[in-house]
Amino acid sequence: MTVPTALRVPATAALLDAWESGLGGDPADRALPVLALMCGDDRDLDDCALGEWNRLSLRARALLFGASADTVADCPDCGAQLEASIPLTELISGEPADAGEAVLDAYGVRYRLPTRRDLGAVADLPVEQAARRLLARCVLSIRSGGEELSVDELPEELADAMDAAISAADPDAVLEAALTCPDCGDAVRLSLDPASFLWHEVDRWALRVLAEVAELAAVFGWSEDAIVALSPWRRQMYLSLAGRWS
Template sequence: MATGPIGSVILGLYEQGMTASPAQRAALLAQAGGEKANATLGDADRAAWRILTRYFGPAQDAVLTCPSCGAEVEFTLPANFSPPEAETEADLTIQYKGAAITLRLPRLSDLQNGPFDPRKLAPDAHWTDPDFRKAAEAALMAADPALKCDLALSCAACDTDQTQVLDVTGFVWARIEQAARALVRDVAKLARFYGWSEAEITAMTPVRRAIYLREMDE
């Protein structure tokens, strides 16, 4: 669980994840949000969202690209938005062509060594059969809807209604990176002007840092 002054926490997360892969960043955020290192992907997304709302508030501004016209679609995720809770984290059993096939929910470890391979969820299943794959994906989504977070949006530029998938951990990481880079700039300014250390500056609340930054410009 990430604890401590918000500035030092954000910089610490950014330092650990700035050269990491997306899968490694997902694991970092999961652990910072209180989950185990090999959490399910749904639990990892929920943990990352807890980090986001804890340090940046419940409502989040976002921008996605319209696939129809290429325009940027700006929107605000409501304060009550979060990746849905799982219905179960137990193994699933689906019936397919008279056989009972057991699936497990995907985990962070499934992403660590290259592209996701669904055979890890059920090694002997019929993944090359499109009908089975569709049935398996539906069962997994029913068990944990957070595996795919769809957003219903409308593009003002081309008046197109659309559904886009939110990459939760990618979104959270982008917000952390943005905040960390801005904080580094603030630290550099305040350290030069007042002679304070990084620890002293990052221990301040964002409001307190803003007060001193404003004073510098007057």
């Protein structure tokens, strides 16, 4: 089991910088500068397995904005609007699997979990081809009866079984919240993308901070650096004073 990376709460100025770098990025990568900042090490986050990436995103979201997220969705059955507060960190399996080896029929397969880099490399391929290519990237060796085989020599049904084994070894790669529709009582599974959750919160936060900077600068004439260096608490105090001042 891997030890979770310790995350740190960044200073306001640094988080604003990370938000700005994320703005121009591909939607799937926008949270990357924020997470890199919060991880604070030289680790390349593109090497994260998908489950680890999701866990990091959820923990970062919880650290910055609290552990529950309000969400709204439509019931696929009756169309009613579902509102729920999702306890984010409870979505994590808590038991990151040790991926590595699977025995399928007479085949012994060593593999690693797909990473963000792997997914990026197959993103433009048609689905079937992408699945095969992903498998080829992640399977390290296949042995059968003392012989070494390639992924292409693996029978189709075993390739599917291998896909399933890899998915099972990284349960947090796909995260869902279970909701119950208040109108029809249907169970609704809502799929979640924690990194985009995190990004949207950071984006909203940044726009709020910039508005506060604009207001305080207009009233007191302070620089952006000076205002951003204030603690959030002091910024709020000055904002309430600014109302009286102007």
